[in-house]
Amino acid sequence: MRRFTALACALLCAVTVQAKITLPSLLGDGMVLQRNTTVQLWGHATGTSVKVVTSWDKCKYQVRPDASGNWCVQVTTPDAGGPYEISFNDGTELKLRDILIGEVWICSGQSNMEMPLGGWDHQPVEGAYETIRDAASTPLLRMFTVARNNADTPQEDCRGEWKSSTPGALRSFSATAYHFGKTLSSFMPGLPVGLIATDWGGTPIEAWLSVGALEAIEGIDLPRAKGNRWEEVRTGQLFNGMIYPLRRFAARGFIWYQGEANLWNAPDYATITAAMVGEWRALWGNADMPYYLVQIAPYSYGNPEGRMLPLLVEQQYRIPALLPHSGVAATTDIGHRDCIHPPYKKEVGERLAWLALARDYGVEGLPVTPTYKSMTVEGGMLRLRFDGVSREGNCFRVFGPQKRLEINGFELAGEDRVWYPASAQIDWDSNDILLSCPEVPQPVAARYAFRNWPEGANVITDAGLPLPMFRTDNWPVQD
Numbered sequence: 280m281r282r283f284t285a286l287a288c289a290l291l292c293a294v295t296v297q298a299k300i301t302l303p304s305l306l307g308d309g310m311v312l313q314r315n316t317t318v319q320l321w322g323h324a325t326g327t328s329v330k331v332v333t334s335w336d337k338c339k340y341q342v343r344p345d346a347s348g349n350w351c352v353q354v355t356t357p358d359a360g361g362p363y364e365i366s367f368n369d370g371t372e373l374k375l376r377d378i379l380i381g382e383v384w385i386c387s388g389q390s391n392m393e394m395p396l397g398g399w400d401h402q403p404v405e406g407a408y409e410t411i412r413d414a415a416s417t418p419l420l421r422m423f424t425v426a427r428n429n430a431d432t433p434q435e436d437c438r439g440e441w442k443s444s445t446p447g448a449l450r451s452f453s454a455t456a457y458h459f460g461k462t463l464s465s466f467m468p469g470l471p472v473g474l475i476a477t478d479w480g481g482t483p484i485e486a487w488l489s490v491g492a493l494e495a496i497e498g499i500d501l502p503r504a505k506g507n508r509w510e511e512v513r514t515g516q517l518f519n520g521m522i523y524p525l526r527r528f529a530a531r532g533f534i535w536y537q538g539e540a541n542l543w544n545a546p547d548y549a550t551i552t553a554a555m556v557g558e559w560r561a562l563w564g565n566a567d568m569p570y571y572l573v574q575i576a577p578y579s580y581g582n583p584e585g586r587m588l589p590l591l592v593e594q595q596y597r598i599p600a601l602l603p604h605s606g607v608a609a610t611t612d613i614g615h616r617d618c619i620h621p622p623y624k625k626e627v628g629e630r631l632a633w634l635a636l637a638r639d640y641g642v643e644g645l646p647v648t649p650t651y652k653s654m655t656v657e658g659g660m661l662r663l664r665f666d667g668v669s670r671e672g673n674c675f676r677v678f679g680p681q682k683r684l685e686i687n688g689f690e691l692a693g694e695d696r697v698w699y700p701a702s703a704q705i706d707w708d709s710n711d712i713l714l715s716c717p718e719v720p721q722p723v724a725a726r727y728a729f730r731n732w733p734e735g736a737n738v739i740t741d742a743g744l745p746l747p748m749f750r751t752d753n754w755p756v757q758d
Contacts, residue, residue: 300324300373305528309441311379311421311473313529321351326369334364359470381471383530386456388537390480397450404454405622417444422452425477428520437524458628477521483540486517492558499547526562532569534631542587548594553601570605571634576621577614583732586758589748606634609648612745616732646742651749661714661722668710675705677737688736690726691719724752
């Protein structure tokens with residue numbers, strides 16, 4: 280009898296040890312799940328059945344792991360709220376706590392998205408101390424940073440953990456992403472926001488697609504792309520290690536701050552972006568997921584008069600025409616001549632959030648970025664028309680220390696394609712801008728802020744958004 284009891288205990292212990300659930304790092308205490316949708320919960324189990332119970336509706340789900348022990352279950356989420364719990368059980372219970380239901384955004388790009396609120400050596404973030412000090416002002420904001428991983432093959436998991444809004448957590452989290460989430464929260468009080476930051480400084484956009492998707496793009500110059508760190512892209516895919524593992528985690532949309540590493544193949548940027556977003560949307564199973572990107576900010580790149588940067592920027596502003604449910608946050612006014620990482624991340628995050636708030640959450644009355652629309656020649660003068668400006672609160676004005684309404688940053692050229700600085704004035708009735716120049720009596724083309732560092736360019740709207748750099752011509756540009 281004693282031997283039988285010992286054997287039974289041993290078998291019971293063996294079953295208990297075997298019954299174990301493991302979850303991916305994205306599913307953890309303190310996470311935010313996307314509201315009003317169906318989300319996936321997944322993991323690995325050693326038992327024959329996994330039972331899942333969600334505390335917000337007391338619903339019970341049951342799923343059988345496959346031959347490898349992998350399982351996935353779809354659960355329905357309510358409107359915003361929490362904290363909640365989720366129980367997983369395959370013989371041994373595993374419980375996740377402090378779960379919020381709200382809005383989830385994927386935040387990606389290179390170093391300007393990666394730059395933390397605490398800044399880097401000799402590169403601070405403006406207002407960082409006050410932001411970190413006031414961490415308690417966003418108690419419903421949760422953050423997850425994906426650890427760097429340049430895997431050769433698609434990965435099922437990533438490293439990271441969900442963190443609450445504390446001074447220590449904010450100091451090391453993406454400044455742009457945080458200010459984006461904070462702005463969403465300020466316009467929608469009581470709404471939890473989850474931010475997943477997956478970024479890596481210095482990376483070209485090609486690294487954020489699968490190699491197969493990149494090679495399938497029509498209309499790009501692959502030899503040029505291959506010269507853009509192609510071997511790094513092929514042998515160390517960030518897509519595999521930092522995008523693919525996130526695909527099951529339901530999210531509202533994407534924000535993106537990248538482009539500095541693609542100045543060398545700027546003509547392909549818009550096309551590659553459309554392919555990248557298309558691949559990401561397919562992974563998440565939502566062809567309409569919003570995508571909002573940041574215009575790369577002015578910076579000298581060793582040659583303030585160079586034009587590499589505006590050539591990339593004009594490709595960024597082509598993206599909304601190629602990609603539905605997308606938009607660009609302008610930064611013409613908040614660059615830094617001598618630092619590629621400008622400190623004005625609060626403005627960037629806010630401008631991204633204004634796009635999302637207006638287009639995805641129905642918030643009215645937010646600032647709109649003006650963009651070039653068309654031009655006409657009127658004698659020796661050029662008239663420029665713009666979208667996004669009106670007489671009802673979004674008129675043009677100038678910024679800076681000038682006491683006079685002196686508009687700077689425009690150039691004119693005639694048929695000879697020689698550029699001269701232009702005098703500019705605002706038509707107060709239409710918000711058109713009128714250009715003239717004595718050296719160009721018959722103008723045919725105009726440019727604005729079309730330099731790496733457009734010194735003096737100073738056109739903004741009453742709402743404080745800058746006019747992006749642009750040109751009306753399509754002439755070849757040598758840099």
